Amino acid sequence: MIFRTLVLFLTFMVTNSTALADQQQTYIVHIDKTKIRASIHSQDNSKPWFEFIIDFISEASMQEDGEEETLAPQLLYTYETSMFGFAAHLSKKHLKYLNQVEGFLSAIPDELSTLHTTYTPHFLGLRSGRTLMTASNLAIDVIIGVLDSGIWPEHTSFQDSGLSPVPSHWKGVCDKGTKFSSSNCNKKLIGARSYFKGYEKYFGRKINETVDYLSPRDSQGHGTHTASTAAGNVVKNANFLGQAKGTATGMRYTSRIAAYKVCWSSGCTNSDVLAAMDQAVSDGVDVLSLSLGSIPKPFYSDSIAIASFGATEKGILVACSAGNSGPFPSTVGNGAPWIMTVAASSTDRTFPTKVKLGNGQSFKGSSLYQGKKTKQLSLVYGKSAGTTKEAQYCIGGSLDPKLVHGKIVACEKGINGRTEKGEEVKVAGGAGMILLNNEYQGEELFADPHILPATSLGASASEIVRSYSQSAKKPTASISFMGTRFGDPAPVMAAFSSRGPSLVGPDVIKPDVTAPGVNILAAWPPKISPSFLKSDKRKVLFNILSGTSMSCPHVSGIAALLKSLHKDWSPAAIKSALMTTSYTLNNKGAPISDMASNNSSLATPFVFGSGHVNPVSASDPGLVYDISTKDYLNYFCSINYTSSQIALLSRRKFVCSKKAVLQAGDLNYPSFAVLFGRSAFNASVTYMRVVTNVGKSKSSYAVKVEQPNGVSVSVEPRKLKFEKLGQKLSYNVTFFATGGPKVGGTSSFGSLIWVSDRYKVRSPIAITWQ
Ligand SMILES: *[C@@H]1O[C@H](CO)[C@@H](O)[C@H](O)[C@H]1NC(C)=O
Ligand SMILES: *[C@@H]1O[C@H](CO)[C@@H](O)[C@H](O)[C@H]1NC(C)=O
Ligand SMILES: *[C@@H]1O[C@H](CO)[C@@H](O)[C@H](O)[C@H]1NC(C)=O
Ligand SMILES: *[C@@H]1O[C@H](CO)[C@@H](O)[C@H](O)[C@H]1NC(C)=O
Ligand SMILES: *[C@@H]1O[C@H](CO)[C@@H](O)[C@H](O)[C@H]1NC(C)=O
Ligand SMILES: *[C@@H]1O[C@H](CO)[C@@H](O)[C@H](O)[C@H]1NC(C)=O
Secondary structure (H helix, E strand, O other), X not given: OHHHHHHHOEOOOOOOOOOOOOOOEEEEEEEOHHHXXXXXXXXXXXXXXXXXXXXXXXXHHHHHHOOOOOOOOEEEEEEOOOOOEEEEEEOHXXXXXXXXXXXXXXXXEOOEEEEOEOOOOOOEOOOOOOOOOOOOOOOOOOEEEEEEOOEOOOOHXXXXXXXXXXXXXXXXXXXXXXXXXXXXXXXXEEEEEEOOXXXXXXXXXXXXXXXXXXXXXXXXXXXXXXXXXXXOOOEEEEEEOOEEXXXXXXXXXXXXXXXXXXXXXXXXXHHHHHHHHHHHHHHOOOEEEEOEEOOOOOHHHOHHHHHHHHHHHOOOEEEEEOOOOOOOXXXXXXXXXXXXXXXXXXXXXXXXXXXXXXXXXXXXXXXXXXXOOOOOEEEEEHHHOOOOHHHHHOOOOOOOHHHHOOOEEEEEOEOEOXXXXXXXXXXXXXXXXXXXXXXXXXXXXXXXXXXXXXXXXXXXXXXXXXXXXXXXXXXXXXXXXXXXXXXXXOXXXXXXXXXXXXXXXXXXXXXXXXXXXXXXXXXXXXXXXXXXXXXXXXXXXXXXXXXXXXXXXXXXXXXXXXXXXXXXXXXXXXXXXXXXXXXXXXXXXXXXEEOOOOOOOEOOHHHHOOOEOOHHHXXXXXXXXXXXXXXXXXXXXXXXXXXXXXXXXXXXXXXOOOOOOOOHHHOOOOOEEEEEOOOOOOOEEEXXXXXXXOOXXXXXXXXXXXXXOOEEEEEEOOEEEEOOXXXXXXXXXXXXXXXXXXXXXXXXXXXXXXXXXXXXXXXXXXXXXO
C-alpha cells in the first residue's frame, strides 16, 4: 500500500537502458523537503520515507535485472536536522532510479576530509596557558560540539570539578564502545558519540581495532587536543617534558564538551561528518568546532557548508579551520559566509635553539628537544649523508651509517614526518639533525618533540646551511637549546595557513580571523607517543601541535564565551563581534607580518581576514552586522543559484525576487570584498550595510576610511546616531576605481571603521582586479 503510494510520486519509466557498472559507493542524497507530501513525511521522522525510496530503487533495479544478482542498496544515515536527505550505499543503477524520485535534488559521492594539522602531523608547540577570560559565573551552560578524532575522557582537562549540573537543554548521550562507557562522561564531557558507517564503506573494510578504538575514545590525540583547547578545565602546571610550564585551560573552561568522533586513522568521510552535525544540532550544542575539511567547492556540493547552514539557522555558530594549504593564494577552505573560517598564527612563546656553523655564522631555530648543547660536529647533507636522492629528505633507510655516524645531518622537510627524519638520523648513528625549510615554508619554525638533538631553521638560514654544507671543505655545526622564551614579535601568520581570495565565494573576504595555531600546548592521551614514533616511549599529558586545526577551537571556545554573555546573539552577530574587534598590529605595535616571506612582508586580509581575535573586546563590540536566513537566501539569488540549489542548502522553497537588483556584495558581512575588472576606468559599486547597536543606548559614530590604492571610498551617511539599544541604522559605501588599468589578479587593501567615544568597529576592505 505504502509502496504503491510512493510510486505515484515517481516520474520514472522503465527504459531499456544499457547495463551500468554495478559498483556500489556511498552517496549523500539531498531531497527537497517541500516536495514531500505531508501525509508521508510525518513531522519529525522522515526515515520511513527514505526507507521507501531505498525499497523502491531496490525493487526497480531488481526488476530490470531479472534473475541477475544485484547488491541491495543500503541506507547508512538519514539526515533531518541540519540537512534533509540520507546517505546510502548505491550502485549506478540505483542512482538512475533515485534520479527519478520526485524531490530528488542531488547525490554527492562521499568523500574523505582530513584533519587540519600541518602536512606532516608531527610537531609540538606551546600555547601560552593564559585564561582568556576568567569565569565569573560557573553556572554557564554553553555546549561546544567538537567533531574530531574522539576524546581521551580520563584526562585532567576534562575533569568536572566546580561545574554545575549538565545543562537542562542537553539531549545527547554517551555512546558505549571499545574502552568507553557511559560513566566516561561527566559534567564537563557531557556527551560522546562515534560515526564510522561511511568510513567503513569508503574503505570497504571494518575499522581496524588494533589501530582505532571502535568508540568515541581518541586513538590519534588530535580530538583530545582540540577539545581541551576549546573548553578544557583548568590544569595547573601543565607542560611538555618541563617546557612551556603554566596553567592550561580552554578558552572558556566552564563550557561543556560534546565529542563526536568522525575521524579515524585514514581520515573522515563526509557522510559520517554530516551524521554527527545533524545529531549535534538535535542534541542541543551551541557551537560546533570542525578542525577538518577537504578541497573548496561550491556551497551546494560542500557537505560541511550545507550542514553548517542548517545549524546556523538554528542559532548554532560553526567554526572551521581554514586549511593548511598556504602560502599559496586561493587555498582557503570552509569559506561559506555563514561559517567562521579560522586562519593560524603564532604566539610570542618560542622554544629557541642556536645553530652555529664552522664559519662562525649562527642562526636561531626552534625545538622541543631540551638536552645539552652538541659539540661542534661534522655537518652532512644530501650526497654527503647517503647515496640516494632520498638522503636529502632523510627518508627511512636512506642515510648511510658510515657517512652519518657521530655527525649532524641536515634534512629537507617534506615527504615523511619531521620526527621520523630524526628517528632515521638516530638509527643511522647521527648525533643531531637540522631541519631545513624551503622557500614556501618561509620563516615558520615548528617546535618538534625530537628524540635526538635536533632543530628546525627558517628558509633564509636553511639556504645558507645548504650551500655551506656543500661548499665548505670541512663543514661543521653545533646546536644548543634554550628552553622556553617569551616576547617574540607576535602574532605572525603561519606560512601553512590557507589563504584567500576564496574561489568559491569571492564576494566575502576569507578567512575571517586568525587565532593561535603554531606550537600549541593542549591535552594529550598518555598512550600516544608525542612524536607519533613507535620507538618513542615518552608519555605526556600535554603535547604541542600546529595547524589551523589548533586555531579553530580557540575561536570556538571564544564564541561559546560570547554566547554565554549574549544569549540572544545570532551566529552572525557573534562572528561580527569577533571580526570587527580583531587587531592587525602585533605586540610591538607593528603590522602583523607573514612567516611565508623572508623579508617580513606584511600579511593582508587574505591571510588573516579581519585580524587576530580579541575576546575581551569582542564581548563588547559596540555595533554588530547581523545576517538573517533571508539575507543568505538573497545572497544565493545574487550568485545565481538555481531554485534546487537553494532548496538543497536551505530545505525550503524560495523564489528569488525579479524586481530587486541583488548584489552579492550587499550581504551584510562585517568586511568588504570588491571585485573590479582590470580595466575598470571610473567603475563604481555601492553596497549597503546595516549595523545594530549593542553598545551604549545613546551613542554616535563617525566613519573613518583608510582607502585602498586605486580606489576612492565614500560613505553615506558619515555619521550614525543611535538612540537606543537594538536600533538598526544603515549606510551605503561606494567604491570608485580611479586611475588606469591594473594588473589582473592583484589586490589592494584598506579599512572602514565606525568610531565612537568608546568603540572602534572595524571592517577590512579588499579590492581585487580580476
Ligand atoms: C590492522 O592494523 C595492524 C597495525 O597496523 C596491521 O598489522 C593489521 O594487519 C591490520 N589488520 C587488518 C585486518 O587490516
Ligand atoms: C627570499 O629572499 C631571497 C633573496 O633575498 C629570494 O631569492 C627568495 O625568493 C626569497 N624567498 C621568498 C619566499 O620570498
Ligand atoms: C620583499 O617583499 C616584497 C613584497 O612582497 C617584494 O616586493 C620584494 O621583492 C621582496 N624582496 C625580497 C628581497 O625578497
Ligand atoms: C548572475 O547572472 C547575471 C545575469 O546573467 C550576471 O550579470 C552576473 O554576473 C551573474 N553573477 C554571478 C555571480 O555569476
Ligand atoms: C573618468 O572620470 C573623470 C572625472 O569624472 C573623467 O574626466 C574621465 O574622462 C573619465 N575617464 C574615463 C575613461 O571615462
Ligand atoms: C543606500 O542606497 C539605496 C539604493 O540606492 C537607497 O535606497 C538607500 O536609501 C541608501 N541608504 C542610505 C542610508 O543612504
